[in-house]
Amino acid sequence: MARPEVPINVNQDTGIWSTEGLPMIYMPRHFFVNNHLVVEAALGRETYAQQLYGAGHKSAWDWCEKVSATQKIAGIDVFHHYMKRISQRGWGQFTPMSFDSDTGSCDVQLEHSVFVEHCGADTGRNLCYMYSGWFAGSLEWVGQATNRNYSLSAQETRCAANGADYCLFKVGPV
Numbered sequence: 307m308a309r310p311e312v313p314i315n316v317n318q319d320t321g322i323w324s325t326e327g328l329p330m331i332y333m334p335r336h337f338f339v340n341n342h343l344v345v346e347a348a349l350g351r352e353t354y355a356q357q358l359y360g361a362g363h364k365s366a367w368d369w370c371e372k373v374s375a376t377q378k379i380a381g382i383d384v385f386h387h388y389m390k391r392i393s394q395r396g397w398g399q400f401t402p403m404s405f406d407s408d409t410g411s412c413d414v415q416l417e418h419s420v421f422v423e424h425c426g427a428d429t430g431r432n433l434c435y436m437y438s439g440w441f442a443g444s445l446e447w448v449g450q451a452t453n454r455n456y457s458l459s460a461q462e463t464r465c466a467a468n469g470a471d472y473c474l475f476k477v478g479p480v
Contacts (some may be wrong), residue, residue, distance in 0.1 A: 339424040360440030370447035410456030416473035432465035
């Protein structure tokens with residue numbers, strides 16, 4: 307199945323790339339993943355994961371806020387648009403498997419994660435924890451936008467780098 311193209315605008319004067327009004331950075335996958343792994347080794351996985359969770363949560367919330375306004379979409383449609391866009395940008399293929407509008411709970415399946423594709427399927431550990439904050443942040447934004455005010459936590463419960471067929475994230479109330 308052909309995926310829709312991602313609209314990329316390049317400012318000829320500044321060289322800044324943007325999509326849907328948001329500035330973007332384009333870089334080789336190995337550059338990003340190698341930097342990620344070096345920082346993880348320097349800080350330790352637990353500390354790094356906590357930092358990424360907070361940064362990812364805020365970034366997902368900000369993305370939802372901005373794209374909701376520029377694209378004139380609302381509520382859970384913003385989350386689905388977010389899953390579509392991150393899937394189109396090389397992070398992996400993200401599929402929301404369920405969503406409970408009462409609690410904000412959601413399962414997200416991930417295939418072809420950038421980390422698994424780079425490091426392989428036999429690392430013996432979960433590698434894709436960086437995305438957890440993205441799901442909690444975007445779904446908490448949905449809660450705020452729909453007057454439900456979710457307080458969520460997300461974690462990777464299985465990873466294709468650790469022997470699973472795909473990565474799975476569980477998002478649920480704190």
